[in-house]
Amino acid sequence: QVQLVESGGGSVQAGGSLRLSCLVTGYSIRGAAVGWFRQAPGNKREGVAAIDTRDEYAFIASSVKGRFTISRDNDKNSVYLDMTSLKPGDTAMYYCAAREYDRYLPSLLVDDYAYWGEGTQVTVSS
Numbered sequence: 001q002v003q004l005v006e007s008g009g010g011s012v013q014a015g016g017s018l019r020l021s022c023l024v025t026g027y028s029i030r031g032a033a034v035g036w037f038r039q040a041p042g043n044k045r046e047g048v049a050a051i052d053t054r055d056e057y058a059f060i061a062s063s064v065k066g067r068f069t070i071s072r073d074n075d076k077n078s079v080y081l082d083m084t085s086l087k088p089g090d091t092a093m094y095y096c097a098a099r100e101y102d103r104y105l106p107s108l109l110v111d112d113y114a115y116w117g118e119g120t121q122v123t124v125s126s
Contacts, residue, residue: 001026002024002025002026002027002098002115003024003025003026003117004022004023004024004096004097004098004115004116004117005022005023005024005025005117005118006020006021006022006094006095006096006117006118006119006120007020007021007022007023007120008020008021008120009094009120009121009122010121010122010123011123011124011125012086012122012123012124012125013124013125013126014086014087014088014124014125014126015085015086016086016124017082017083017084017085017086018083018086018122019080019081019082019083020036020080020081020082020083020094020096020120020122021078021079021080022034022036022078022079022080022081022096022117023076023077023078024077024078024079024096024098024115025077027098027101027115028074028077028101029053029072029074029077029079029098030053030074030077031053031101031102031104032053032098032099032100032101032102032103032104033050033051033052033053033098033099033103033104033105033106033107034050034051034072034079034096034097034098034099034106035047035048035049035050035051035059035070035096035097035098035099035106035107035108035113036048036049036050036070036079036081036094036095036096036097037094037095037097037110037113038090038092038093038094038095038122039092039093039095039119040091040092040093043092045095045110046061046108046110047059047061047107047108047109047110048060048061048064048068048081048094048108049061049064049068049069049070049081049108050070050106050107050108051070051071051072051079051106052104052105052106053074053104054104055071055072055074057105057106058070058106059106059107059108061108063089064083064090067083067084067085067086068081068082068083068084069081069082070082079096079098081094083122086122086124087124088124088125088126089124090122090124091122091123091124092121092122093119093120093121093122094119094120094121094122095116095117095118095119096116096117097110097113097115097116097117098113098114098115099112099113099114100114
């Protein structure tokens with residue numbers, strides 16, 4: 001059974017930082033691109049950052065470019081999202097996702113991902 005478990009969410013003040021982690025079990029992410037998505041109440045789920053299998057090419061949404069960094073550790077079967085200079089507009093549930101095996105290119109499209117975690121809440125106060 002494939003499971004993605006996010007952690008590291010919480011409440012911070014504007015300008016603060018958080019590191020989200022995603023541990024994947026039951027599935028090797030070594031051959032699959034992975035990504036982070038977020039969804040605020042009343043909004044559609046949107047892609048935040050995604051990275052290829054080799055940790056070489058990353059797509060970052062324009063709204064977080066320069067503030068968020070995605071990385072992965074294939075040996076630990078884990079994905080990370082480092083978030084800095086957080087803004088109230090970053091408040092959302094954050095989800096980790098993985099593509100099907102051999103889908104090695106990153107994507108910010110929800111429909112391109114096969115496996116999803118249940119999310120971790122990030123709340124940024126002004």
